[in-house]
Amino acid sequence: MKLPPNAIGAGAFAVAALLSILAAVWAAHAIESRSARAVRAALDQGGYDWAEVSVDGLQVTLTGMAPSEALRFRALTAAGTVVDGRRVLDAMDVVDPSALGLPEFTLEILRNGDGISLIGLVPSEDAHSAVVERLADLAGEGQVTDMLETSEHPEPEGWPAAVEFGLKAMESLPRSKISVTASRVAVMAITNSAAEKARIETQLQRGKPEGVQLALDISAPRPVIAPFTLRFVMDDAGARFDACSANNERARDRIVAAATKAGLAGKATCTIGLGVPSPEWERAVSMGIAAVAELGKAVITYSDADVALVADATVPQDLFDKVVGELESNLPEVFSLHAVLTPPETDQDKPEGVAEFAAVLKEDGGVELRGRVPDPLAREAVESYARSRFGAAAVYAATRLDEDLPKGWSIRVLAALEALGHLKSGQVRVRADRVIISGTTDQPDARDDVARLLSDKLGEAQKLQIDISYVPVVEAEVPVASPEDCVADITAALAEHKIDFEPGSARIAPSANPTLDAIAGYLKDCADAPIEVAGHTDSQGSDEMNLNLSKARAQSVVQALMVRRVLTGNLTAVGYGETIPIASNDTEEGREQNRRIEFRLLTVAEDGTVVPMALVPGPDTPRPLKRPEAPGAETPKTSD
Structure with missing residues (x-):
């Protein structure tokens, strides 16, 4: 069947139109895809990953939540670099600044020999100045590098206490880094010794404010042990x-x-230090300890690479020879072993037949020297050393001369006296075959020090009996003033000299500085007590003006105390205006008495509100004071 010419033409036109539409759709899609990819790449390159891109034909739409107005504008600019800016439609939102919350206040202090560096964000310029001023005094001739920023947002709860604690920690740590937030204080420091490290850690743990987390990373250099x-x-x-x-x-x-x-039973302490004679120290020592265990009754002493093994007289000779042979063959090459099997004791060796020197150190520091010395020169040397070590007035000498004492007796006596100096109280006895020392000490490493000293002075094979007990020093608790005592002392200081202000102003007069110094001293002893700082005025002026002025003056007092390094988180500044006079406002003298600052303890009333306590009419009759209403409210005047 042959189609008419008109039908063929219409069909060709329809096909051509369809192809044109498809080509147009494909071209538009290709343009949209290229535009979207190009804009997306530009946004990612600029770090604007929060922005979303959508393309409709030639129009590019940006959506998303911009962190700030500036970043929104920069995202638009970035998109305009790859497509015509007139094609970019802005549909982005900006985060509400009020929803971002308060900034996180931080204070980092780095202290070393060159000075002190500060970095962080603190709540106000006054707090900034107080920190810098205090650290400037601490730095002395060193430089204070101040990189602190300030924000006028309210300070978080716990911030003043945490900062004060961090500053106190810095005072005792010349090489340290202190990081402070309102809820956490981190201390990294280096101390001069393990004893100082333990003391400071204990001190910081005890002084940590309630509610503040403390992180400690304090290290001490390892001591040089000589001999090891x-x-x-x-x-x-x-x-x-x-x-x-x-x-x-x-x-x-x-x-x-x-x-x-x-x-070995119980916990053993082992000092870690520098000066080991061989990397195989631990293997050599373990072998020696195993040898002592096999002998049953023996002493092994390592002094650097010299090893002395002294077995008791009850050890069989064959067992002694076997153990010594195995130990000598297996010790690392650098170590040298000297082994002795103690001979059986004879009647001449019994204590009652043995010459002895004894020294007794009493609890009060007095030292008694008794027993035998070889000659007058040795006696003078022993007594002179004792007086130089323990104090001339503390030494009582009652020694006798004995020419038949063994060789080296004087050296043994002097070494024993030096060892006695490591004790708090005790005694040392020197005999021909042994040195016996016993007593108490408040130094945790004293036993090690005594054994090391005697082994070094007298030789590793010297027979020693050491019975030293460590008794830590119990620090006496410093009596803490009660809140009532603090407020009573402050009230007495104010009665002696009140805090004066410039007329009609909240500026504190210079004459009040001594009183503020005294109050600051009292408040440092009761930093946890809730106290109200109350401002009062006379009746001159309007009620609202007096109320505002009294509160401003109370706030000025709190600020002045903060500058004096007082923790003020427990202080509440309140203005009462003219509502609570203590004298008549009809005379200048009465008005002068009514213009005052008072400190009162805060308590919880029956209705659950926190109110100050006033002692009226007598010292044993507490009565809650009613705080004034907000400025502008009607406040009845009183005449009591």
């Missing part, structure tokens, strides 16, 4: 360390494990 000493004893009293040294935590743990396996 370890002494392990097994006798009728059991197994114990007289001295223990290790070069690292791993070596310490392995040494303690070896001692525990040998029969």
